[in-house]
Amino acid sequence: MTGGIFKNYINGEWVGSDASIRNINPSDLSDIVGEYAKATPEHCENAIAAANQAFQGWSQSALEQRKAILDFIGAELIARKDEIGAILAREEGKTLAEGIGEVARSGQFFQYYGAEALRLMGENTASVRPGVDVEVHREPLGVIGIVTPWNFPMAVAAWKVAPALCYGNCVVLKPAELVPASAWILADIISRSGLPAGVFNLVMGSGRDVGETLCTSADIQAVTFTGSVAVGRHIARNAIDNMARVQLEMGSKNALVVLNDADLDIAVQCAVAGAYFGTGQKCTASSRIIVEAGIHDQFVEKMTAEMNKLVVGNAMTPGVHIGAVVDERQLLQNLEYMEVAKREGAELVQGGERLQLETEGYFMSPALFINTSNTMRINREEVFGPIACVIKVENYDEALAVSNDSDFGLTSGIITNSLAAAGHFKRHSKSGCVMVNLPTAGTDYHVPFGGRKASSYGPREQGQYARDFYTIIKTNYSKPY
Ligand code: NAP
Ligand code: MG
Numbered sequence: 001m002t003g004g005i006f007k008n009y010i011n012g013e014w015v016g017s018d019a020s021i022r023n024i025n026p027s028d029l030s031d032i033v034g035e036y037a038k039a040t041p042e043h044c045e046n047a048i049a050a051a052n053q054a055f056q057g058w059s060q061s062a063l064e065q066r067k068a069i070l071d072f073i074g075a076e077l078i079a080r081k082d083e084i085g086a087i088l089a090r091e092e093g094k095t096l097a098e099g100i101g102e103v104a105r106s107g108q109f110f111q112y113y114g115a116e117a118l119r120l121m122g123e124n125t126a127s128v129r130p131g132v133d134v135e136v137h138r139e140p141l142g143v144i145g146i147v148t149p150w151n152f153p154m155a156v157a158a159w160k161v162a163p164a165l166c167y168g169n170c171v172v173l174k175p176a177e178l179v180p181a182s183a184w185i186l187a188d189i190i191s192r193s194g195l196p197a198g199v200f201n202l203v204m205g206s207g208r209d210v211g212e213t214l215c216t217s218a219d220i221q222a223v224t225f226t227g228s229v230a231v232g233r234h235i236a237r238n239a240i241d242n243m244a245r246v247q248l249e250m251g252s253k254n255a256l257v258v259l260n261d262a263d264l265d266i267a268v269q270c271a272v273a274g275a276y277f278g279t280g281q282k283c284t285a286s287s288r289i290i291v292e293a294g295i296h297d298q299f300v301e302k303m304t305a306e307m308n309k310l311v312v313g314n315a316m317t318p319g320v321h322i323g324a325v326v327d328e329r330q331l332l333q334n335l336e337y338m339e340v341a342k343r344e345g346a347e348l349v350q351g352g353e354r355l356q357l358e359t360e361g362y363f364m365s366p367a368l369f370i371n372t373s374n375t376m377r378i379n380r381e382e383v384f385g386p387i388a389c390v391i392k393v394e395n396y397d398e399a400l401a402v403s404n405d406s407d408f409g410l411t412s413g414i415i416t417n418s419l420a421a422a423g424h425f426k427r428h429s430k431s432g433c434v435m436v437n438l439p440t441a442g443t444d445y446h447v448p449f450g451g452r453k454a455s456s457y458g459p460r461e462q463g464q465y466a467r468d469f470y471t472i473i474k475t476n477y478s479k480p481y
Contacts, residue, residue, distance in 0.1 A: 011050035012197025026324040028359035039203035047201035051170035054198030074110030093324035106158035113166035138471035140168030142221035153182035163466040247458035251382035252410035255403035260294035274439035280386035284441035334385035341378035410451030
Protein backbone atom coordinates (compact mmCIF):
# COMPACT_ATOMS: atom_id res chain seq x y z
CA MET A 1 0.00 0.00 0.00
CA THR A 2 2.87 2.41 0.67
CA GLY A 3 4.36 4.18 -2.34
CA GLY A 4 2.86 4.81 -5.74
CA ILE A 5 -0.09 6.90 -6.65
CA PHE A 6 -3.59 5.65 -6.03
CA LYS A 7 -5.80 6.98 -8.79
CA ASN A 8 -9.38 8.17 -9.12
CA TYR A 9 -11.92 5.78 -10.61
CA ILE A 10 -13.98 7.37 -13.38
CA ASN A 11 -16.10 5.54 -15.96
CA GLY A 12 -14.42 2.22 -15.17
CA GLU A 13 -10.88 3.62 -15.64
CA TRP A 14 -8.14 4.56 -13.18
CA VAL A 15 -7.41 8.23 -13.82
CA GLY A 16 -4.29 10.04 -12.58
CA SER A 17 -3.81 13.70 -11.83
CA ASP A 18 -1.04 16.28 -11.65
CA ALA A 19 -1.63 16.94 -7.98
CA SER A 20 -1.67 14.45 -5.14
CA ILE A 21 -2.89 14.06 -1.57
CA ARG A 22 -0.38 12.75 0.99
CA ASN A 23 -2.17 10.48 3.45
CA ILE A 24 -0.35 10.60 6.80
CA ASN A 25 -0.79 8.31 9.81
CA PRO A 26 -1.80 10.53 12.76
CA SER A 27 -0.35 7.97 15.21
CA ASP A 28 3.05 8.12 13.53
CA LEU A 29 3.81 11.12 11.34
CA SER A 30 6.78 9.32 9.74
CA ASP A 31 4.38 6.74 8.26
CA ILE A 32 2.90 7.74 4.91
CA VAL A 33 -0.11 5.60 4.06
CA GLY A 34 0.12 6.59 0.40
CA GLU A 35 -0.05 9.31 -2.23
CA TYR A 36 -3.50 9.72 -3.79
CA ALA A 37 -4.29 11.43 -7.07
CA LYS A 38 -6.16 14.65 -6.34
CA ALA A 39 -9.14 15.00 -8.67
CA THR A 40 -9.92 18.31 -10.35
CA PRO A 41 -13.40 19.78 -10.90
CA GLU A 42 -13.10 18.53 -14.52
CA HIS A 43 -12.55 15.00 -13.27
CA CYS A 44 -15.66 15.38 -11.17
CA GLU A 45 -17.68 16.59 -14.17
CA ASN A 46 -16.43 13.60 -16.18
CA ALA A 47 -17.51 11.29 -13.37
CA ILE A 48 -20.99 12.86 -13.26
CA ALA A 49 -21.30 12.51 -17.06
CA ALA A 50 -20.19 8.86 -16.91
CA ALA A 51 -22.70 8.14 -14.17
CA ASN A 52 -25.50 9.70 -16.20
CA GLN A 53 -24.52 7.61 -19.23
CA ALA A 54 -24.50 4.43 -17.15
CA PHE A 55 -27.83 5.12 -15.47
CA GLN A 56 -30.10 3.86 -18.24
CA GLY A 57 -28.49 0.42 -18.14
CA TRP A 58 -28.04 0.10 -14.39
CA SER A 59 -31.53 1.32 -13.53
CA GLN A 60 -32.89 -1.59 -15.61
CA SER A 61 -30.35 -4.15 -14.35
CA ALA A 62 -31.45 -7.58 -13.13
CA LEU A 63 -32.05 -7.80 -9.40
CA GLU A 64 -29.89 -10.93 -9.10
CA GLN A 65 -27.02 -9.08 -10.80
CA ARG A 66 -27.29 -6.30 -8.21
CA LYS A 67 -27.39 -8.85 -5.40
CA ALA A 68 -24.35 -10.73 -6.74
CA ILE A 69 -22.31 -7.53 -7.03
CA LEU A 70 -23.25 -6.24 -3.57
CA ASP A 71 -22.52 -9.68 -2.08
CA PHE A 72 -19.12 -9.77 -3.79
CA ILE A 73 -18.16 -6.38 -2.35
CA GLY A 74 -19.42 -7.31 1.13
CA ALA A 75 -17.68 -10.69 1.15
CA GLU A 76 -14.33 -9.22 0.13
CA LEU A 77 -14.51 -6.50 2.78
CA ILE A 78 -15.26 -9.11 5.44
CA ALA A 79 -12.59 -11.55 4.23
CA ARG A 80 -9.94 -8.79 4.19
CA LYS A 81 -11.11 -6.99 7.34
CA ASP A 82 -7.81 -7.38 9.23
CA GLU A 83 -5.65 -6.04 6.40
CA ILE A 84 -8.01 -3.22 5.38
CA GLY A 85 -8.78 -2.45 9.03
CA ALA A 86 -5.07 -1.87 9.59
CA ILE A 87 -4.93 0.64 6.74
CA LEU A 88 -8.05 2.37 8.06
CA ALA A 89 -6.51 2.60 11.56
CA ARG A 90 -3.32 3.99 10.03
CA GLU A 91 -5.08 6.69 8.04
CA GLU A 92 -7.70 7.75 10.60
CA GLY A 93 -6.08 7.06 13.99
CA LYS A 94 -8.74 4.83 15.58
CA THR A 95 -7.43 1.61 17.13
CA LEU A 96 -6.70 -1.45 15.03
CA ALA A 97 -9.62 -3.31 16.67
CA GLU A 98 -11.94 -0.42 15.83
CA GLY A 99 -10.59 -0.28 12.27
CA ILE A 100 -11.18 -4.01 11.76
CA GLY A 101 -14.66 -3.72 13.26
CA GLU A 102 -15.51 -0.84 10.92
CA VAL A 103 -14.45 -2.80 7.83
CA ALA A 104 -16.45 -5.87 8.88
CA ARG A 105 -19.49 -3.68 9.50
CA SER A 106 -19.03 -2.08 6.08
CA GLY A 107 -19.12 -5.55 4.53
CA GLN A 108 -22.38 -6.23 6.38
CA PHE A 109 -23.93 -3.12 4.86
CA PHE A 110 -23.19 -4.44 1.37
CA GLN A 111 -24.49 -7.90 2.19
CA TYR A 112 -27.63 -6.47 3.77
CA TYR A 113 -28.40 -4.35 0.70
CA GLY A 114 -27.57 -7.33 -1.53
CA ALA A 115 -30.53 -9.06 0.06
CA GLU A 116 -32.65 -5.89 -0.04
CA ALA A 117 -32.25 -5.78 -3.84
CA LEU A 118 -34.75 -8.66 -3.95
CA ARG A 119 -37.19 -7.09 -1.51
CA LEU A 120 -38.32 -3.83 -3.09
CA MET A 121 -42.05 -4.42 -2.97
CA GLY A 122 -44.64 -1.98 -4.20
CA GLU A 123 -48.30 -1.59 -3.24
CA ASN A 124 -51.56 -2.25 -5.03
CA THR A 125 -54.84 -0.72 -4.05
CA ALA A 126 -58.28 -0.11 -5.40
CA SER A 127 -59.02 3.29 -6.86
CA VAL A 128 -61.83 5.46 -5.53
CA ARG A 129 -63.17 5.07 -9.07
CA PRO A 130 -64.72 1.62 -9.46
CA GLY A 131 -62.97 -0.59 -12.01
CA VAL A 132 -59.68 1.28 -11.81
CA ASP A 133 -56.52 -0.26 -10.27
CA VAL A 134 -53.74 1.68 -8.57
CA GLU A 135 -50.11 0.59 -8.27
CA VAL A 136 -47.56 2.47 -6.18
CA HIS A 137 -43.99 1.54 -6.94
CA ARG A 138 -40.47 2.85 -6.60
CA GLU A 139 -37.94 3.73 -9.27
CA PRO A 140 -34.25 4.66 -9.02
CA LEU A 141 -33.54 8.39 -8.74
CA GLY A 142 -30.54 8.76 -11.06
CA VAL A 143 -27.06 9.96 -10.13
CA ILE A 144 -26.35 10.37 -6.42
CA GLY A 145 -23.52 12.57 -5.14
CA ILE A 146 -22.05 11.06 -1.96
CA VAL A 147 -19.86 13.21 0.32
CA THR A 148 -18.34 11.53 3.38
CA PRO A 149 -16.43 12.70 6.49
CA TRP A 150 -13.09 11.47 7.84
CA ASN A 151 -14.23 9.82 11.07
CA PHE A 152 -15.72 6.62 9.58
CA PRO A 153 -13.88 6.51 6.25
CA MET A 154 -15.23 3.10 5.20
CA ALA A 155 -18.53 2.71 7.06
CA VAL A 156 -20.18 5.97 5.98
CA ALA A 157 -19.22 5.31 2.34
CA ALA A 158 -20.62 1.76 2.69
CA TRP A 159 -23.94 2.78 4.19
CA LYS A 160 -24.50 5.28 1.36
CA VAL A 161 -22.99 3.47 -1.67
CA ALA A 162 -24.64 0.10 -0.92
CA PRO A 163 -28.28 1.31 -0.90
CA ALA A 164 -27.63 3.68 -3.81
CA LEU A 165 -26.51 0.75 -6.00
CA CYS A 166 -29.10 -1.65 -4.56
CA TYR A 167 -31.98 0.55 -5.72
CA GLY A 168 -30.52 1.09 -9.21
CA ASN A 169 -28.78 4.45 -8.91
CA CYS A 170 -25.35 5.57 -10.12
CA VAL A 171 -22.83 7.15 -7.77
CA VAL A 172 -20.07 9.74 -7.57
CA LEU A 173 -18.27 9.37 -4.21
CA LYS A 174 -16.17 12.24 -2.77
CA PRO A 175 -14.45 11.05 0.45
CA ALA A 176 -12.84 13.39 2.98
CA GLU A 177 -9.47 14.57 1.74
CA LEU A 178 -7.77 13.49 4.98
CA VAL A 179 -8.62 9.80 4.52
CA PRO A 180 -8.71 8.67 0.88
CA ALA A 181 -7.27 5.16 1.44
CA SER A 182 -10.45 3.44 2.64
CA ALA A 183 -12.51 4.90 -0.21
CA TRP A 184 -9.81 3.89 -2.71
CA ILE A 185 -9.86 0.30 -1.40
CA LEU A 186 -13.64 0.26 -1.73
CA ALA A 187 -13.31 1.51 -5.33
CA ASP A 188 -10.70 -1.17 -6.05
CA ILE A 189 -13.05 -3.91 -4.81
CA ILE A 190 -15.96 -2.41 -6.75
CA SER A 191 -13.79 -2.29 -9.92
CA ARG A 192 -13.50 -6.10 -9.72
CA SER A 193 -17.13 -6.76 -8.74
CA GLY A 194 -18.69 -6.86 -12.20
CA LEU A 195 -20.41 -3.48 -11.80
CA PRO A 196 -20.72 -1.84 -15.25
CA ALA A 197 -18.38 1.09 -16.00
CA GLY A 198 -19.66 4.47 -14.87
CA VAL A 199 -22.12 3.18 -12.26
CA PHE A 200 -19.70 3.92 -9.42
CA ASN A 201 -17.08 6.67 -9.60
CA LEU A 202 -14.52 7.85 -7.05
CA VAL A 203 -13.16 11.42 -7.03
CA MET A 204 -10.66 12.17 -4.26
CA GLY A 205 -10.01 15.83 -3.58
CA SER A 206 -11.01 18.75 -1.45
CA GLY A 207 -14.51 19.72 -0.47
CA ARG A 208 -14.01 23.26 -1.64
CA ASP A 209 -13.42 22.35 -5.30
CA VAL A 210 -14.37 18.73 -6.07
CA GLY A 211 -17.11 18.57 -3.42
CA GLU A 212 -18.49 21.92 -4.52
CA THR A 213 -18.52 20.85 -8.19
CA LEU A 214 -20.35 17.65 -7.30
CA CYS A 215 -22.96 19.23 -5.04
CA THR A 216 -23.74 22.20 -7.30
CA SER A 217 -24.09 20.10 -10.44
CA ALA A 218 -27.43 20.27 -12.23
CA ASP A 219 -26.74 16.74 -13.50
CA ILE A 220 -27.14 14.90 -10.21
CA GLN A 221 -30.53 14.05 -8.72
CA ALA A 222 -29.56 13.85 -5.05
CA VAL A 223 -26.81 14.51 -2.54
CA THR A 224 -26.22 12.48 0.60
CA PHE A 225 -23.77 14.11 2.99
CA THR A 226 -22.31 13.33 6.39
CA GLY A 227 -20.17 15.97 8.06
CA SER A 228 -20.42 19.31 9.81
CA VAL A 229 -23.50 21.51 10.12
CA ALA A 230 -21.90 24.44 8.29
CA VAL A 231 -21.05 22.40 5.21
CA GLY A 232 -24.37 20.55 5.36
CA ARG A 233 -26.33 23.80 5.35
CA HIS A 234 -24.30 25.10 2.40
CA ILE A 235 -24.88 21.87 0.45
CA ALA A 236 -28.63 21.96 1.14
CA ARG A 237 -28.92 25.53 -0.15
CA ASN A 238 -27.09 24.57 -3.35
CA ALA A 239 -29.17 21.42 -3.79
CA ILE A 240 -32.40 23.42 -3.65
CA ASP A 241 -31.21 25.57 -6.57
CA ASN A 242 -31.16 22.41 -8.68
CA MET A 243 -34.20 20.83 -7.00
CA ALA A 244 -31.90 17.96 -6.03
CA ARG A 245 -32.93 15.74 -3.16
CA VAL A 246 -30.77 16.13 -0.06
CA GLN A 247 -29.98 13.98 2.97
CA LEU A 248 -27.72 15.39 5.69
CA GLU A 249 -26.25 13.71 8.76
CA MET A 250 -24.34 16.22 10.86
CA GLY A 251 -23.02 16.94 14.30
CA SER A 252 -24.43 16.40 17.74
CA LYS A 253 -24.06 16.96 21.46
CA ASN A 254 -25.44 13.65 22.73
CA ALA A 255 -26.57 13.31 26.33
CA LEU A 256 -26.23 10.25 28.55
CA VAL A 257 -28.49 10.47 31.61
CA VAL A 258 -27.47 8.55 34.74
CA LEU A 259 -30.22 8.21 37.38
CA ASN A 260 -29.79 7.48 41.09
CA ASP A 261 -31.08 3.94 40.62
CA ALA A 262 -28.58 3.12 37.85
CA ASP A 263 -26.24 0.16 38.02
CA LEU A 264 -23.02 2.09 38.61
CA ASP A 265 -20.84 -0.35 36.64
CA ILE A 266 -23.09 -0.18 33.59
CA ALA A 267 -23.27 3.61 33.87
CA VAL A 268 -19.50 3.99 33.90
CA GLN A 269 -18.91 1.42 31.16
CA CYS A 270 -21.43 3.15 28.90
CA ALA A 271 -20.08 6.61 29.67
CA VAL A 272 -16.45 5.63 29.04
CA ALA A 273 -17.23 3.76 25.82
CA GLY A 274 -19.62 6.41 24.54
CA ALA A 275 -17.43 9.39 25.35
CA TYR A 276 -13.93 8.22 24.52
CA PHE A 277 -13.78 5.23 22.19
CA GLY A 278 -12.94 6.19 18.64
CA THR A 279 -11.07 9.09 20.33
CA GLY A 280 -14.48 10.71 20.85
CA GLN A 281 -14.61 11.36 17.11
CA LYS A 282 -18.09 9.96 16.64
CA CYS A 283 -21.23 11.88 15.82
CA THR A 284 -22.92 9.58 18.38
CA ALA A 285 -20.38 10.23 21.19
CA SER A 286 -21.70 11.04 24.69
CA SER A 287 -20.36 14.51 25.33
CA ARG A 288 -22.89 15.57 27.99
CA ILE A 289 -23.19 13.20 30.96
CA ILE A 290 -26.21 14.27 32.99
CA VAL A 291 -26.03 12.74 36.45
CA GLU A 292 -28.64 12.80 39.22
CA ALA A 293 -27.28 14.31 42.45
CA GLY A 294 -27.65 11.17 44.58
CA ILE A 295 -25.19 9.14 42.48
CA HIS A 296 -23.04 12.02 41.22
CA ASP A 297 -19.99 11.72 43.48
CA GLN A 298 -19.80 7.92 43.27
CA PHE A 299 -20.19 8.11 39.50
CA VAL A 300 -17.41 10.67 39.07
CA GLU A 301 -15.08 8.71 41.34
CA LYS A 302 -15.60 5.45 39.48
CA MET A 303 -15.48 7.14 36.08
CA THR A 304 -12.10 8.77 36.77
CA ALA A 305 -10.76 5.46 38.14
CA GLU A 306 -11.79 3.71 34.89
CA MET A 307 -10.35 6.53 32.79
CA ASN A 308 -7.02 6.01 34.54
CA LYS A 309 -6.90 2.49 33.11
CA LEU A 310 -7.35 3.67 29.51
CA VAL A 311 -4.21 3.38 27.41
CA VAL A 312 -3.74 6.15 24.83
CA GLY A 313 -1.29 5.34 22.09
CA ASN A 314 -0.39 4.36 18.57
CA ALA A 315 -3.53 2.94 17.00
CA MET A 316 -1.59 -0.09 15.75
CA THR A 317 -0.24 -1.13 19.17
CA PRO A 318 -2.14 -4.00 20.80
CA GLY A 319 -3.74 -3.07 24.11
CA VAL A 320 -4.27 0.59 23.19
CA HIS A 321 -7.83 1.77 23.99
CA ILE A 322 -7.68 5.25 22.48
CA GLY A 323 -5.76 6.03 19.31
CA ALA A 324 -4.79 9.35 17.80
CA VAL A 325 -6.79 12.49 17.06
CA VAL A 326 -7.17 12.67 13.28
CA ASP A 327 -4.93 15.69 12.63
CA GLU A 328 -3.24 18.68 14.17
CA ARG A 329 -6.11 21.07 13.43
CA GLN A 330 -8.57 18.84 15.30
CA LEU A 331 -6.14 18.35 18.21
CA LEU A 332 -5.61 22.11 18.56
CA GLN A 333 -9.38 22.63 18.43
CA ASN A 334 -9.83 20.06 21.23
CA LEU A 335 -7.19 21.81 23.38
CA GLU A 336 -8.79 25.19 22.66
CA TYR A 337 -12.16 23.87 23.86
CA MET A 338 -10.42 22.67 27.06
CA GLU A 339 -9.42 26.29 27.69
CA VAL A 340 -12.89 27.60 26.85
CA ALA A 341 -14.40 25.18 29.37
CA LYS A 342 -11.96 26.19 32.10
CA ARG A 343 -12.61 29.89 31.46
CA GLU A 344 -16.34 29.24 31.76
CA GLY A 345 -15.75 27.68 35.21
CA ALA A 346 -15.84 23.99 34.38
CA GLU A 347 -13.59 21.90 36.63
CA LEU A 348 -11.21 19.49 34.93
CA VAL A 349 -10.92 16.33 37.06
CA GLN A 350 -9.09 14.07 34.66
CA GLY A 351 -6.96 14.12 31.49
CA GLY A 352 -7.07 16.65 28.69
CA GLU A 353 -3.30 16.74 28.15
CA ARG A 354 -1.45 16.58 24.87
CA LEU A 355 0.77 13.49 25.10
CA GLN A 356 4.25 12.91 23.68
CA LEU A 357 4.61 9.18 22.99
CA GLU A 358 7.18 6.95 21.28
CA THR A 359 5.93 7.86 17.82
CA GLU A 360 5.26 11.47 16.93
CA GLY A 361 1.51 11.88 16.57
CA TYR A 362 -1.64 13.69 17.68
CA PHE A 363 -2.38 12.18 21.07
CA MET A 364 -4.36 13.49 24.00
CA SER A 365 -5.61 11.91 27.21
CA PRO A 366 -9.40 11.62 27.57
CA ALA A 367 -10.79 14.53 29.56
CA LEU A 368 -13.62 14.78 32.08
CA PHE A 369 -15.06 18.06 33.35
CA ILE A 370 -17.43 18.37 36.30
CA ASN A 371 -19.43 21.31 37.69
CA THR A 372 -20.51 22.24 34.19
CA SER A 373 -23.79 23.79 33.16
CA ASN A 374 -25.75 23.19 30.02
CA THR A 375 -25.39 26.83 28.99
CA MET A 376 -21.59 26.63 28.69
CA ARG A 377 -20.17 26.58 25.16
CA ILE A 378 -18.48 23.25 25.94
CA ASN A 379 -21.98 21.78 26.36
CA ARG A 380 -23.57 23.53 23.36
CA GLU A 381 -20.99 23.21 20.55
CA GLU A 382 -19.70 19.99 19.09
CA VAL A 383 -16.04 19.41 19.99
CA PHE A 384 -15.53 16.05 18.25
CA GLY A 385 -12.79 14.90 20.61
CA PRO A 386 -12.29 12.78 23.76
CA ILE A 387 -13.82 15.39 26.07
CA ALA A 388 -16.95 14.85 28.19
CA CYS A 389 -18.72 17.06 30.72
CA VAL A 390 -20.75 16.06 33.75
CA ILE A 391 -23.87 18.13 34.44
CA LYS A 392 -25.35 17.51 37.90
CA VAL A 393 -29.16 17.59 38.13
CA GLU A 394 -31.67 17.27 41.00
CA ASN A 395 -34.08 14.77 39.49
CA TYR A 396 -35.26 12.92 36.40
CA ASP A 397 -37.42 15.79 35.12
CA GLU A 398 -34.45 18.14 35.13
CA ALA A 399 -32.30 15.45 33.49
CA LEU A 400 -34.80 15.10 30.64
CA ALA A 401 -35.12 18.85 30.20
CA VAL A 402 -31.34 19.38 30.10
CA SER A 403 -30.92 16.45 27.75
CA ASN A 404 -33.43 17.94 25.30
CA ASP A 405 -32.08 21.49 25.64
CA SER A 406 -29.70 21.34 22.68
CA ASP A 407 -29.55 22.54 19.10
CA PHE A 408 -28.78 18.92 18.19
CA GLY A 409 -30.60 15.62 18.60
CA LEU A 410 -28.84 12.58 17.14
CA THR A 411 -28.64 10.04 19.99
CA SER A 412 -29.42 10.08 23.70
CA GLY A 413 -29.19 7.52 26.46
CA ILE A 414 -30.41 6.76 29.95
CA ILE A 415 -28.96 4.42 32.55
CA THR A 416 -31.65 3.33 34.98
CA ASN A 417 -33.31 0.31 36.55
CA SER A 418 -36.69 2.03 36.42
CA LEU A 419 -39.02 0.81 33.71
CA ALA A 420 -41.10 3.95 34.16
CA ALA A 421 -38.16 6.31 33.73
CA ALA A 422 -36.82 4.38 30.74
CA GLY A 423 -40.24 4.34 29.11
CA HIS A 424 -40.81 8.04 29.73
CA PHE A 425 -37.35 8.89 28.36
CA LYS A 426 -37.86 6.82 25.20
CA ARG A 427 -41.09 8.69 24.58
CA HIS A 428 -39.93 12.23 25.38
CA SER A 429 -36.28 12.37 24.36
CA LYS A 430 -35.92 14.67 21.34
CA SER A 431 -33.30 12.64 19.54
CA GLY A 432 -33.31 10.27 16.60
CA CYS A 433 -31.95 7.21 18.46
CA VAL A 434 -32.57 6.52 22.17
CA MET A 435 -30.50 4.00 24.14
CA VAL A 436 -31.48 2.44 27.46
CA ASN A 437 -28.62 0.96 29.53
CA LEU A 438 -26.43 1.13 26.42
CA PRO A 439 -23.82 3.61 25.17
CA THR A 440 -25.10 6.46 22.97
CA ALA A 441 -22.68 5.27 20.27
CA GLY A 442 -23.16 1.93 18.54
CA THR A 443 -26.05 1.28 16.16
CA ASP A 444 -27.24 -1.57 13.93
CA TYR A 445 -27.21 -1.64 10.14
CA HIS A 446 -30.70 -3.06 9.46
CA VAL A 447 -32.72 -0.30 11.18
CA PRO A 448 -32.94 3.44 10.51
CA PHE A 449 -30.24 5.83 11.70
CA GLY A 450 -30.54 9.60 11.97
CA GLY A 451 -31.36 12.51 14.21
CA ARG A 452 -33.42 15.64 14.72
CA LYS A 453 -32.87 19.40 14.78
CA ALA A 454 -29.40 20.38 13.46
CA SER A 455 -28.21 16.76 13.53
CA SER A 456 -30.06 15.52 10.47
CA TYR A 457 -32.12 16.70 7.54
CA GLY A 458 -34.06 14.62 5.07
CA PRO A 459 -35.04 10.96 5.05
CA ARG A 460 -33.35 8.40 7.31
CA GLU A 461 -30.32 6.34 6.36
CA GLN A 462 -29.88 2.57 6.76
CA GLY A 463 -32.23 -0.38 6.89
CA GLN A 464 -35.23 -0.46 4.56
CA TYR A 465 -35.93 3.18 5.37
CA ALA A 466 -33.00 4.15 3.12
CA ARG A 467 -35.23 3.52 0.12
CA ASP A 468 -37.19 6.69 0.87
CA PHE A 469 -34.09 8.64 -0.13
CA TYR A 470 -32.70 6.42 -2.89
CA THR A 471 -35.95 5.82 -4.79
CA ILE A 472 -38.70 7.96 -6.25
CA ILE A 473 -42.32 6.92 -6.13
CA LYS A 474 -44.55 6.44 -9.14
CA THR A 475 -48.31 6.00 -8.95
CA ASN A 476 -49.88 4.12 -11.89
CA TYR A 477 -53.63 4.06 -12.61
CA SER A 478 -55.08 1.50 -15.01
CA LYS A 479 -58.45 0.30 -16.14
CA PRO A 480 -57.87 -3.35 -16.95
CA TYR A 481 -60.81 -3.83 -19.31
P1 NAP B 1 -16.84 18.49 7.08
O1 NAP B 1 -15.71 19.43 7.18
O2 NAP B 1 -18.21 19.01 7.01
O3 NAP B 1 -16.54 17.60 5.80
C1 NAP B 1 -17.38 16.56 5.41
C2 NAP B 1 -17.19 16.31 3.93
O4 NAP B 1 -17.69 17.43 3.19
C3 NAP B 1 -15.72 16.15 3.52
O5 NAP B 1 -15.64 15.20 2.49
C4 NAP B 1 -15.40 17.54 3.01
O6 NAP B 1 -14.29 17.58 2.15
C5 NAP B 1 -16.68 17.87 2.28
N1 NAP B 1 -16.87 19.29 1.97
C6 NAP B 1 -16.35 20.37 2.58
N2 NAP B 1 -16.80 21.50 1.98
C7 NAP B 1 -17.62 21.12 0.97
C8 NAP B 1 -18.39 21.83 0.00
N3 NAP B 1 -18.39 23.16 -0.07
N4 NAP B 1 -19.15 21.11 -0.86
C9 NAP B 1 -19.16 19.78 -0.81
N5 NAP B 1 -18.45 19.05 0.08
C10 NAP B 1 -17.70 19.72 0.97
O7 NAP B 1 -16.83 17.44 8.26
P2 NAP B 1 -15.58 16.58 8.75
O8 NAP B 1 -14.65 17.54 9.38
O9 NAP B 1 -15.07 15.70 7.69
O10 NAP B 1 -16.29 15.59 9.79
C11 NAP B 1 -16.62 15.96 11.10
C12 NAP B 1 -18.11 16.26 11.23
O11 NAP B 1 -18.91 15.21 10.70
C13 NAP B 1 -18.56 16.41 12.64
O12 NAP B 1 -19.32 17.59 12.78
C14 NAP B 1 -19.44 15.18 12.90
O13 NAP B 1 -20.41 15.30 13.86
C15 NAP B 1 -19.99 14.90 11.57
N6 NAP B 1 -20.39 13.49 11.44
C16 NAP B 1 -21.72 13.18 11.49
C17 NAP B 1 -22.17 11.87 11.36
C18 NAP B 1 -23.64 11.53 11.38
O14 NAP B 1 -24.02 10.51 10.88
N7 NAP B 1 -24.49 12.38 11.93
C19 NAP B 1 -21.23 10.86 11.18
C20 NAP B 1 -19.88 11.20 11.14
C21 NAP B 1 -19.48 12.53 11.26
P3 NAP B 1 -12.81 17.82 2.79
O15 NAP B 1 -12.46 16.64 3.56
O16 NAP B 1 -11.97 17.99 1.63
O17 NAP B 1 -12.93 19.04 3.67
MG1 MG C 1 -13.08 18.76 7.12
